Amino acid sequence: MKGSDGWDPKSFYDENNRLGAVQVSLEGNTLSWNGYNKAICYLVFCNGTFYKETTETTLTVEDANAEYTVKAVNKYGVLGE
Known part of the structure; x- marks a missing residue:
């Protein structure tokens, strides 16, 4: 629902604010990954479960045989792909 003040929360999810994979x-x-200048932090998942949060683009992990994924987070809290 959009009010009369001009604030549009959907604009936070547009292409300019979305982070890629x-x-x-x-x-x-x-573990290392490509960084995004619009990311305020990264969420690291181990075997599909949240593992750690970091602002760096590298992380020492305990289990080198596990499967890791990383999602970038922008200043609006929107997760990348």
């Missing part, structure tokens, strides 16, 4: 690589126990 993060490309993740794992060498030994070091």
Whole structure:
């Protein structure tokens, strides 16, 4: 529902604020990914479960055999792909 003050929350989800998919690589126990200048932090998932939050683009992980995914988060709290 849009009010009369001109504020449109849908604008926070438009193409200019959306973050793309993060490309993740794992060498030994070091997980790394491409950063986004609009990201305020990254959420790291291990085997589909939340693992850690970080503002860096590398992270030392405990299990090099697990499956990791990373999602970028913008200043509006919107998760990347």
